[in-house]
Amino acid sequence: MASRTPSASPPSARPRRSTDRSSDRTAGPDAGPAGGTGAAKTAGDAAGKGGGKGGEKPRRRLSVDERREQLIAVALELFSRRPPEEVSIDDIAAAAGASRPLVYHYFPGKQALYEESLRRAGRELAGRFEEPHEGPLSDRLHRVMGRYLDFVQSHGPGFAALLRGGSVAASAGTTAVIDDVRQAAADQILAHLALPSPSPGVRLTVRAWIANAEITSLEWLAERSVPLEELQLHLVQEFVASLTLTAAREPALAAEFAGFFAGERPDGPAGRLVRDLAGLFAVPGIADAVAALAAGPSD
Numbered sequence: 001m002a003s004r005t006p007s008a009s010p011p012s013a014r015p016r017r018s019t020d021r022s023s024d025r026t027a028g029p030d031a032g033p034a035g036g037t038g039a040a041k042t043a044g045d046a047a048g049k050g051g052g053k054g055g056e057k058p059r060r061r062l063s064v065d066e067r068r069e070q071l072i073a074v075a076l077e078l079f080s081r082r083p084p085e086e087v088s089i090d091d092i093a094a095a096a097g098a099s100r101p102l103v104y105h106y107f108p109g110k111q112a113l114y115e116e117s118l119r120r121a122g123r124e125l126a127g128r129f130e131e132p133h134e135g136p137l138s139d140r141l142h143r144v145m146g147r148y149l150d151f152v153q154s155h156g157p158g159f160a161a162l163l164r165g166g167s168v169a170a171s172a173g174t175t176a177v178i179d180d181v182r183q184a185a186a187d188q189i190l191a192h193l194a195l196p197s198p199s200p201g202v203r204l205t206v207r208a209w210i211a212n213a214e215i216t217s218l219e220w221l222a223e224r225s226v227p228l229e230e231l232q233l234h235l236v237q238e239f240v241a242s243l244t245l246t247a248a249r250e251p252a253l254a255a256e257f258a259g260f261f262a263g264e265r266p267d268g269p270a271g272r273l274v275r276d277l278a279g280l281f282a283v284p285g286i287a288d289a290v291a292a293l294a295a296g297p298s299d
Contacts, residue, residue: 118177186207202250
């Protein structure tokens with residue numbers, strides 16, 4: 001009797017679909033750009049996850065503080081290039097590579113982000129008035145004005161809108177930031193004058209010069225009619241001229257000014273101003289008129 005053929009082995013069971021969903025993590029609030037609901041994760045964004053396509057190095061997830069700093073930096077860059085009313089939360093999110101919900105996770109709205117960005121910029125601007133108390137005064141102010149004007153140039157439209165008072169984003173918070181910068185600037189300039197007790201006239205002169213520097217630099221942003229270096233020298237010489245006029249009215253300050261002019265360089269801002277004025281007063285007609293004015297009224 002023929003042996004019985006063994007029955008064929010049963011086909012292997014079809015592999016079951018894994019129910020492990022550990023790789024389908026829900027993205028947290030800092031998961032990067034959103035797709036659809038705003039919870040989608042970009043490839044390789046999670047720490048410890050495998051490399052992206054083509055062996056790309058996975059991106060490191062930003063910490064809470066790092067993401068907040070990034071949003072402030074991006075917002076400040078946008079506000080520097082455009083008036084704040086022309087910048088939206090969507091613009092900020094796109095520039096940061098983030099989602100709109102993510103921006104709102106860190107800031108309640110654009111105004112809060114604008115004010116925080118402005119505070120950051122205000123601290124930077126105030127810091128540009130800091131200068132070692134060494135060398136001629138007009139040289140120190142010339143370096144300060146160089147840094148100030150560099151800042152104005154790089155943050156033009158947004159700060160122009162605010163300082164002109166025409167920005168819809170202006171508020172008590174933004175006004176306080178600008179006032180703090182002005183106060184810091186005035187304190188630095190007064191410290192450089194090194195007067196034991198600055199008079200009200202000196203304080204007014206310093207404040208008026210700071211306001212003039214703001215107005216002049218904003219006009220320069222709109223016109224750019226002179227080289228920035230020329231404007232820098234012009235502003236410093238205006239301060240020297242204003243302070244000289246104040247000293248002419250205050251005898252006690254005039255005595256302090258003897259040391260100021262003695263410490264200046266002939267080719268420095270103050271020395272060049274004195275030469276320019278001397279040349280002006282030597283012009284025929286002007287010299288005689290100035291001499292007559294200096295002589296005072298005749299009896």
